[in-house]
Amino acid sequence: MKNNLSFSSTEIAITIITTILGVSLLTLPKNLAVTLGSSDGWVSILISGMAILLLATIYIKYVQNYFSSMSLLEVLEQTRVGSFFSKVFCVFLVIYFILLISILIRYLGIIIKLYLIPQTPSEIIIGLAVLVIAYMASKGVQGVVYLNLIFFPITFIVLFLMVILNINNFNFSYLQPFFAGGIKPIVIGIKETSLSFLGIELIFFLMAYIKKDKIELKKINLSIIMVTFVYTIITLFTYGIFTVDTTKTLLFPTVEMAKEIQLEVGVFERLESFLITIWSLTMFNTFSVFFILLLDVIKNHLVKNKSFNITPVLIALIFWISFIPKNVNELGNFSNWVSQSGGVLIIVLFLFSIIQTYIIKSRQRRN
């Protein structure tokens, strides 16, 4: 499909990590505390991490290994019925990606405005972000993936620092009692935590860029495990620092956590502006990957006319949609709705790809 461009498994694995870590990094502990009411949310994270791991493994082993260098949509296009479904999915995917980017970018705008530059108008922050992302995506997949590689270590060092420096404030007894409410709340929490793994759909597209003999399942799985680990640690630490009841009231608990850092001398404190800056980098990664997928779906599957430049339309659309929710609450509702539909879309896509592969495989066997 794509002019001989290929990546190694490590590169794609890192892209997966930086794409998945996004808004959830800041809001997951709070949402979990509200839905569960206890500190057992980390179990839900582990369970949904395992589920995602299973999904990725099955997809790569069963579908990707058979149709090497093909994205999921291309796999569907192999049969006539599949081709029809692929068109339908394309429309859904385009809508989903546009909505998702708009929501994420609005979150970025809100948080940057809240913590870093309160007087700069949101329109400027969001407008600039959209323009930069569009420019980034116009340079193709290669640029986006390499940018992810550059930002990845910075993000991890800051997250690591934030946790290490907060060890003083961590109070284990805030996490007790374990499993007080039984299994039921944990199961309810799985829905919340699974949605924070949105972004995993990129394996449906980007795995196609890895040559067949270079696919290393271990590395892809490791990236998902790392994301699970980061979520678990961040959640446990927020609860251990603020207690579950307090976490419920905080809008962005992870940022508040960075705010609590204070070394004895007082030279090093209030890491939140630092965290927000670094977090903007990971958000930027997330957007750029989604944007490139969006362009990919439109250009390679929907509109085959090469001379048609859709990017300005997308920029305007994203800018407009991102201002539809009036405040954080509306945005939260909107994003719940979009991410739930996104989750359904991903599962449906996955099932269709499995069925398609099964049909083609059995057809070939008959021949």
Place this chain on the structure above:
Amino acid sequence: MKKWIMILCLLLLTGCWDRKELSEIGIVAGMAIDKNSETGEYIMTSQYLRPAAESTQTPTPEQPFLVVSTTGKTIAAVMNKANYTIDRKSFFAHNKVIIISEEVARDGLIPVIDAFQRGKEVRGHVWFSVAKDIEAKKLLQIKQEKISRVPANALSNLFENGEYDATTVDLLTYYKEVLCAGEDSVVGVLIREETDIEPYERVKLSGGAAFKKDKLVGFLDESETRGYNWITGGGASPVQGAMTLPSLLEKDKFVTVLLRALKSDIQPNVNEDGQISFTINVEQKLRMTGQESTVELQDRKEITDYLNDLQGEAEKKIEAEIKRVIDKAQKEFQSDIFAFGDILYKHYPKVWNKEKENWSETFATVPYTVNVRAEIISSGLLQGPFKPQE
């Protein structure tokens, strides 16, 4: 063309939109909140730093601080209103102490801390205290015994050095305790004391203010606060201080011991009938620092026995103070300041779910046992008592 775009970008995309010049902000070092009892409006008094007066080269002769009071319906409104009267924009991130007047505390503190936590400037590590028998704003102005030139800094150091007869709590801890079920908080108390030497008055950190939910219900005196600190293990700072015991060798002579490592935990017990009780285990290590008696002890065994007796004395004293404060919390306040409920929840979540609706009534009558173990780990650099010779 490209060059022009780049130059345009350089000019337009770099921004000082949100700059805050140091010369335009007024750094608030301390805050006091009172209530006008007639109108019910909040009075917020802030202590601003005046950097010019602290200059090491050419200090201006003024005081290094400025105290400004503003009134308004809500705390958030007052925090903004300060800008009407003072020539600098208030900047709260370096605030060190917040003093609440007794009246405000009795009416409930949720409206106050909501304003602090919702805004991003005020930090969690601010010392939080209640002013007893005096308006909170007066405490920011009286002449204390201080070396630091800024009163708020001096107050903040009082909290840093707080010992076992006072409680020290920061805003974040208070916030956590208010929101947490099965736990009420005790906040530090500042009082004004008269003295007979210059400057004839001073601020003292003493005792604690007990809360029920977010409302002040009463004060703990120093002995009760000691009991509280023994149970809870000291809160923000480790428990320190000197305790005086009767020297058992001679009448009207005393032994002084320093508090060292403290270990304390609360164990909830639920028996078959569903009766809840608590066991409080306190293990206090002590170090002898003063001995007034002059009776000579004969040999090592006698010294050991004597130290054992002293330990018993210390245990009795600690136990009495612990019982006193629990008694007061149960009978007078009905407020679970020791977080018994929270501990019950951690060990017996099911029992707690049944009890939590009317926990304060259950707490008021809940039986408890206290086990104290005091241990004198060292008698300082000297062994037995001195004996003066003729």
